[in-house]
Amino acid sequence: MLKCISDPSPKTDWFDEWTIKNLIVLHGTAGLTYTGIDATLDIEDRINVHYVITRDGLIRQRFPESGWAYHTGYKESSQRSIGIELESWVIAQKLDGKFYNAGYNFKKEIPADEILELQPFRGIKYYHALTKKQKDVLYLLILELQSRHPIPADWHREINSLPTAQKKGIITHAVIKSTRYDYPPDYPLL
Numbered sequence: 440m441l442k443c444i445s446d447p448s449p450k451t452d453w454f455d456e457w458t459i460k461n462l463i464v465l466h467g468t469a470g471l472t473y474t475g476i477d478a479t480l481d482i483e484d485r486i487n488v489h490y491v492i493t494r495d496g497l498i499r500q501r502f503p504e505s506g507w508a509y510h511t512g513y514k515e516s517s518q519r520s521i522g523i524e525l526e527s528w529v530i531a532q533k534l535d536g537k538f539y540n541a542g543y544n545f546k547k548e549i550p551a552d553e554i555l556e557l558q559p560f561r562g563i564k565y566y567h568a569l570t571k572k573q574k575d576v577l578y579l580l581i582l583e584l585q586s587r588h589p590i591p592a593d594w595h596r597e598i599n600s601l602p603t604a605q606k607k608g609i610i611t612h613a614v615i616k617s618t619r620y621d622y623p624p625d626y627p628l629l
């Protein structure tokens with residue numbers, strides 16, 4: 440078992456109902472504070488994910504894997520998935536040669552060596568990279584989740600290739616929901 444910090448969500452944020460999990464959905468917090476997590480998601484009530492991986496590679500567990508919460512924007516995929524938030528700004532913008540977080544009113548500078556320039560995705564080409572520790576821990580957490588749940592080792596990075604209901608394995612939020620940027624098809628998650 441990976442070392443994991445228990446950081447319980449309020450009981451009002453998730454459903455204590457057992458469901459089969461055959462999908463992992465990867466998110467970005469779009470903030471460097473832990474409270475940024477819920478701000479990125481767009482349903483008012485019962486928003487949450489099972490795990491958060493911080494930039495220094497700590498895993499925080501918010502509720503049991505048996506339960507579920509709205510985190511994809513759709514009930515079908517939320518009920519059968521394990522949600523993982525990766526702490527990062529997700530999208531960035533360049534102003535006068537410097538990089539800042541995008542999508543919120545406040546502007547926080549992001550060091551240039553943490554910026555990825557990718558194929559433009561939904562109009563955005565600069566993204567905040569994950570840390571090596573995050574990627575290492577994500578890889579191990581995915582393996583561990585696959586040992587406990589019927590989650591195949593299939594990555595679905597491509598948009599609109601299959602209806603979401605037929606996708607099992609590992610997927611990013613942006614593949615499920617067309618208004619999201621976490622994460623583009625060429626974003627290096629591992």
Ligand SMILES: [Zn+2]
Pocket residue numbers: 465466467479612619621
């Ligand atoms: Zn998301």
